[in-house]
Amino acid sequence: MTLAALTIPLAPPTDDALLARFAQGDRAALDDLFRRYRGVAYRVAYRLLGREADALDAVQDGFVNALTHLDRFGGRSSFKTWLLRVVCNAALDIGRQRKRHERVPQAPRDASPDRFGAGDPAPADAELVRADLRRAIDAALARLPVAQRQTFVLHVEGELTYREVADALGISIGTVMSRLFYARRRLKDLLAGYRQP
Amino acid sequence: MTPDDSNLPRRDPLDAYAEGDRDAVDAARPDEPTEAEWDAMRRRIRDRLNPPTPAPARRNWRAAVLVAAGAATAAAVAWFAFVPAPRVEVVEVRPAVPEAPHDPLADFAVLPMATAEEVDVRRVPGAGWLPIGPDPLPNILALATTDEVELDDPDSVWPQVTLSPGDAPMIFAAKPR
Numbered sequence: 001m002t003l004a005a006l007t008i009p010l011a012p013p014t015d016d017a018l019l020a021r022f023a024q025g026d027r028a029a030l031d032d033l034f035r036r037y038r039g040v041a042y043r044v045a046y047r048l049l050g051r052e053a054d055a056l057d058a059v060q061d062g063f064v065n066a067l068t069h070l071d072r073f074g075g076r077s078s079f080k081t082w083l084l085r086v087v088c089n090a091a092l093d094i095g096r097q098r099k100r101h102e103r104v105p106q107a108p109r110d111a112s113p114d115r116f117g118a119g120d121p122a123p124a125d126a127e128l129v130r131a132d133l134r135r136a137i138d139a140a141l142a143r144l145p146v147a148q149r150q151t152f153v154l155h156v157e158g159e160l161t162y163r164e165v166a167d168a169l170g171i172s173i174g175t176v177m178s179r180l181f182y183a184r185r186r187l188k189d190l191l192a193g194y195r196q197p
Numbered sequence: 198m199t200p201d202d203s204n205l206p207r208r209d210p211l212d213a214y215a216e217g218d219r220d221a222v223d224a225a226r227p228d229e230p231t232e233a234e235w236d237a238m239r240r241r242i243r244d245r246l247n248p249p250t251p252a253p254a255r256r257n258w259r260a261a262v263l264v265a266a267g268a269a270t271a272a273a274v275a276w277f278a279f280v281p282a283p284r285v286e287v288v289e290v291r292p293a294v295p296e297a298p299h300d301p302l303a304d305f306a307v308l309p310m311a312t313a314e315e316v317d318v319r320r321v322p323g324a325g326w327l328p329i330g331p332d333p334l335p336n337i338l339a340l341a342t343t344d345e346v347e348l349d350d351p352d353s354v355w356p357q358v359t360l361s362p363g364d365a366p367m368i369f370a371a372k373p374r
Contacts (some may be wrong), residue, residue, distance in 0.1 A: 191211035
């Protein structure tokens, strides 16, 4: 057996190690952190905003703000939790700005708020293709109250634990569980309307 | 031999997503940006974190700065050689005060509310009720923001309610009868 075969692959550096290197001006550490968390940050931002361009802006603002204000992070939670919290805030800011510039049409008063409207596409097949599935989920998530959507997205798309979601949003674990319960119930109701027009 | 699960009923993907099933969540993932888009974003983040320093306008400025720095260094060496060292002053260093937890409602005005001690009931108009016992709001009253409330269809007994009044905390009062 050669010596090369005995070499053990190096474990990837921890977030703390990368942050320490970043603090010393190591730009490669920033690249590593970016590659490590860009995907999950994008999924969270996209599910909160529903638009690719807005989600990209939120991810960019999130990374810049999270790394600029590392003193507020202080290692009290994981870097991922801190980053997703900042990305969430950036997404909410972008969503508010968008709301001010757009006039969101209100649902007609005789329309049931818990069902999709007649204009919403519904597939005839029982089998939902991926694009339909994503469209249905985007539409349903957009109808959740912001607090429920944030909690659900951080837990499901951000893959944060209840404790981490509570830390990220500054709420109790009980509130996280309660919001998740109502979010799931509402989502199921909304998605059932999509499935059975 | 592996178990045959082809006869098991398939779980609905939308229900599974709502339940947070990992496979369903992965199946519904949004398309990610291309590597070129990621790279462009990475460069913009780098630029925002490390803004480029402006280059010197003329090369002879650099020489002037070098001469000035050299002169300043020589003067400093001469100063320390001939002037006695100053007395070291002990400065008390206090530990940093821990940062207060972020208050999400810090930007909103405080709504003053009276406590039971601050109210003296002299006369109760009408009849049928008598104020008795402790006030119902002995602690801080947490107000929901419009982000946390979804108003679908206000009942006609409510006063004029704006569906999206902005981000301010809100109080809905019933219409007087």
